[in-house]
Amino acid sequence: MSTKLKDIAEKSGYSITTVSRALGGYDDVNEQTRQHIIGVANSLGYEPNLPARHLRGLSTQTIGMIIPANDQTFSAHDFFSQLLTGVGDAASRERYDLLISTQIPGEEEMASYRRMVRGNRVDGMVLARTRHHDPRIAYLQEQSHPFVVSGRSAPGELNDYPFIDVDSQAGLRILTEFMVSLGHRHIGLILPPIEIAYTDYRHDGYREGLERGGLEYRADYVAYGDLLRSGGYRGAQHLLDTQPLLTAIIASNDLMALGAMSAIQGRGLQVGRDVAVAGFDDIPAAEYAHPALTTIQQPIYEIGQRLVRMLLAIIRGEELSEAQILLQPKLVVRASSGSKIA
Amino acid sequence: MSTKLKDIAEKSGYSITTVSRALGGYDDVNEQTRQHIIGVANSLGYEPNLPARHLRGLSTQTIGMIIPANDQTFSAHDFFSQLLTGVGDAASRERYDLLISTQIPGEEEMASYRRMVRGNRVDGMVLARTRHHDPRIAYLQEQSHPFVVSGRSAPGELNDYPFIDVDSQAGLRILTEFMVSLGHRHIGLILPPIEIAYTDYRHDGYREGLERGGLEYRADYVAYGDLLRSGGYRGAQHLLDTQPLLTAIIASNDLMALGAMSAIQGRGLQVGRDVAVAGFDDIPAAEYAHPALTTIQQPIYEIGQRLVRMLLAIIRGEELSEAQILLQPKLVVRASSGSKIA
């Protein structure tokens, strides 16, 4: 079938050991011999069999990432697309490949993690979208397998692992205060499912913003959605149905904000005039939306790149200068939040 | 370290062979024994070592894909992002993982292919963006390794492999005729680099469209770009600098069309009124652009899914009902092409 060390050994007249060492760049093989062996290897089109290598426990030069396929397909413009791009670019720069599995969270998902980790297919893993008491983190810690996380644990839980996160509590506080400063007194909120770790941070940030703005928190101004467009649509429908006083809606991510905009527009209302809308993430679609979306910017692509650099450092056993990075968010004002109202 | 068959064998009192066969679902092991072994395996958290399996030549349940990292990073909204999403979703549905390597075309790139194929890391490969006399196709055919391609070979070259492509010659003919029908008499074209296989199809389609519209083909109305926004920007700058008569520019893909729009707007001209613009692909950003982009729609996501289904059929040794699929393109008219002119 494929050429293997044995073939090169036979053709060159040396032993398998010597061929392996010659190709491996060891210095206890004569330079002439090495050249000869390399010549034979090239002429036969030799390519090492990686499973055999990995069986010996060597590096796979591969980073694993499991993408939650929520229900439907993962949308082409969302958070993960961008994160993946950052991770992929940084990985390729270091000659690492990416092993990707898209999985619906649940039983199957952990099996995917086990396959990658225990199955010895990857040197390290990138996790995203931390959940409450995240079993994936527990598993990887227990296995002491290198990993990095996009997003820290929920408030009150242990954060004893390397992560990069954006201070979304600050983000939501800023957004809420901004809405208050525009004159809004009744501000709705669409949160992600409660099992997502950052839900609490965003919830708290919203409360803080209201408080600083001198407004009262009302639980019935808060809806929950599935982080997709559809969830934002339904969340906004619900809020608009039950809370006629609302003049602003903040969604926990851009995709839901876009869904909320559809809901508002579907009722014949105008986004930015009748109801102000804001999101979180600043995905590319935010800029191109009609009207363009006011949002909190997260440097998702850069986070992906930095995560890979952290992960590779861990894999190589280097010390991390910063293992837990909390980035400050930035408000991006566009048309969807409208202008100051009475 | 990790639990292996040997551990289960020792703990359960059976041999490695029997454990393997019990777990593998063979019918020559007593049902009670099997249950007992499965119990022990679970209690030890057993996960098979995949390299060891693959070394025996078994399926890797993995599909490989190499993404050309043009120069810079691959943009988050482009063709590949969508294709990847389609491929990923379809693969996960069949419990296949994806091994992705982003590479700059050239020497390194072929090494990546060899690593995946000869290195025995994937069961099959998905190629995209065919080039002239594509060495990747030659290699995979020679290795008789399962693969499918998004995009057929250039005109005149052999197409003896499974692919899905959109009839881009027809696409460009339609676009060009559409521009003519709007009254344009001087229509510029921005083509991809000549090594890309579909460049000739699009070039020919443009010529056909001109001919049917009764216009003469002029080589100096044609510019080339790198398929990125920047290439479209430069291509449009060049055309506008040298050909003041132009009232329309067709770009070979949406990303370049968006770049061309920036160039036009940068000169204080209005897209759709002063210069009509059209693209090709209908990526999500096309719809959200200002003005929204007139383009030819390619069902990229679906193509990704169908490619995976074809590839898995090949891997399983099934007969393909259709191995070479040519889809008909669809014109999507939006604001960037403006309205009828004098």
Next chain:
DNA sequence: CTTGACATCCGAAACGTTTCGGGTTAAATT
């Protein structure tokens, strides 16, 4: 002439799995 150092090479074991070709026992058949 012996010893040691050095350069160069190699045999064999190991990694964890699957699978071929049996083996053993007990029940069923002659």
Next chain:
DNA sequence: AATTTAACCCGAAACGTTTCGGATGTCAAG
């Protein structure tokens, strides 16, 4: 009672590589 059959089990080889622990030969130093 002898033979066949079926059910269940297992030893050992194989996959292709890396690497430990030498082996061999040459040459300079003692």
